[in-house]
Amino acid sequence: MNWSFNQSSNYKKILDDDKENKRAEIHSFHRYYGKLIPSIPRAYIKSFTKKGDTVGDLFSGSGTVAVEAKLMGRNFFGCEINPLSVFISKVKTTTYNIEILKSINTDIEKSIYDEKYLNSLPKRKKPFCVNMDHWFKPEVTADLLQILEIIDDKTSHLANDEKEKYKSFYYAVVSSIIRNISNADPQHVFPGISKRIRKLEAEGKIHKNAKKTFINAIKKRTKYFIPYESADATNIEIINGDSVNDNFDNYKNKIDLFVTNPPYISSVRYIETMKLEMYWLEYLKDQNEYSYLAKQMVGNDKVGKKEINSNLKTEYEEINNKINKLSKIDSKSAYIVTKYFNDMEKVIKNMYSMLKENGKVVVKISESKVKKNKIDTGKFLTIIALNNGFKLVDVFLDKINENSRSLTTARNSYSDIIINDNIIIWEKKSNGRI
Ligand SMILES: C[S@@+](CC[C@H](N)C(=O)[O-])C[C@H]1O[C@@H](n2cnc3c(N)ncnc32)[C@H](O)[C@@H]1O
Known part of the structure; x- marks a missing residue:
């Protein structure tokens, strides 16, 4: 050759x-x-x-x-x-129908800080996540649990096939912000709490706000779908x-x-790079699932x-x-x-x-x-x-x-x-x- x-x-x-x-x-x-x-x-x-x-x-x-x-x-x-x-x-x-996304976005934004509404929602159980408290601040975890409940609620009025479709958009947005609102260094390939992050934390320069990040992310990502129309x-x-x-x-x-x-x-343990997102979206429900998937990766x-x-x-x-x-x-x-x-x-x-x-x-x-x-x-x-x-x-x-x-x-x-x-x-x- x-x-x-x-x-x-x-x-x-x-x-x-x-x-x-x-x-x-x-x-x-x-x-x-x-x-x-x-x-x-x-x-x-x-x-x-x-x-x-x-x-x-x-x-x-x-x-x-x-x-x-x-x-x-x-x-x-x-x-x-x-x-x-x-x-x-x-x-x-x-x-996606952009108008439908925009209207759900507005609805979510209106309700996300409404205590009365939030109290009416079911209390969600934490997903399986090894060392949850190490990776997420308690207030971030609490907000994420609420956000997932809000998504379920705000898409519940849609017809059955539409419900899954629109719910998926919002769950995928949650996944897309997980690393940024976790304690892990977003600049690293594998989740880890780096020296850089510890220093910023000590200087009081880290502010994680899951709800604000989520609202910004849904609005921004809605626009990404316009070319498909x-x-x-x-x-x-x-x-x-x-x-x-x-x-x-x-x-x-x-x-x-x-x-x-x-x-x-x-060269890359793909699963490890995504583990925090996978825990939150419940694609890894226990440690065995993690090991099984990691072993199926080509080149692992x-x-x-x-x-x-x-x-x-x-x-x-x-x-x-x-x-x-x-x-x-x-x-x-x-x-x-x-x-x-x-x-x-x-x-x-x-x-x-x-x-x-x-x-x-x-x-x-x-x-x-x-x-x-x-x-x-x-x-x-x-x-x-x-x-x-x-x-x-x-x-x-x-x-x-x-x-x-x-x-x-x-x-x-x-x-x-x-x-x-x-x-x-x-x-x-x-x-x-x-
Ligand atoms: C280099 S990435 C591809 C990235 C992709 N082109 C993109 O732009 O997002 C390689 C992908 O192969 C997947 N993969 C590894 N082993 C696989 C297998 N046995 N069957 C199917 N996919 C596999 C990994 O999960 C990873 O997403």
Whole structure:
């Protein structure tokens, strides 16, 4: 395989040109680590598909690709393992009636400080949250419980299907403000109370006001949905599933283009970054659910000593050579890397069978360092893709963005700094292997 970065890539030019355009505000609905820059899906959805086509992403996260597909009149199919991410991305791709949102907003704002009204509401139980008092001030917890009750009440008059739709908007807004009103440092990837925050706290500079933050957030986020009012009606489907092990036979030959950024090798414990939001929206009802979900993440490092199988290999000599080198340094890292590529092979096979003939996959991935060993993740994934019926169309380097740079500060003993973003384009060959 000829693996060299195309310095004069036309596809890079298309992407760089698109970066000049303003991104849709809806992308700012919710923080999400590892979010794609919207230009990546936008540029390639525009180049490779037309209105009415279907775009896919088997690691759909907070729905960046879904949003861009919807804005451009394309259908979308996504799969994502984290139920909170599925929830957020569904809300972000819903067409709301802005007038209805505005009227509920006004109603909520009028009632949120009305003691008589608040006393008439049922008293809500605290959700499961490990160390609730460590993460939230008692007044913030009390306000959040009230806000959730207010949302239920103020959407209760709507017809059944509308009720879920509008309630979801307000719950998603609650999720979007959780980190800011918690005691954790909002600048950190993982929730934690940093020195910076302790200092600000000691100086009396931290004022958390859940109700005020919520009111500002619903008004601001309502406006984000305005562009959908003039967008074409499309079908957006996002399922909560495991892209490695689930069966996607129903979607055979249905997808025109995948745009995706898969998880990096053990660089981010996605669940941990979102745990406070997941507690509040009751997606983690006990510690077992947390551990179970964390272990299903591609590239996760939740590997017990007994699980490490040093006989596990990939089908590929070049990848195995790297694994053998790693296993001399640390058998756990070697196992994590092997499992990562074997899991990604299953996802690549799934994408292949879901794509129409000559359909394309645009992958954004970074090289990683594991125990100071550079892993050419993009190259290795391409070796796997070519063996599974794809051809390589292009590969070039993209400047690493600030969002993904913050991931590199994650405390993690298995992965090191992420060096470069690769953009890789594969195409399903008409006479492929599968
Ligand atoms: C880099 S993020 C994708 C972010 C997304 N493009 C966005 O802009 O929000 C990778 C995603 O893969 C998801 N993921 C990890 N393992 C998965 C699996 N086995 N099946 C489906 N999704 C998985 C993670 O939860 C995470 O949301």
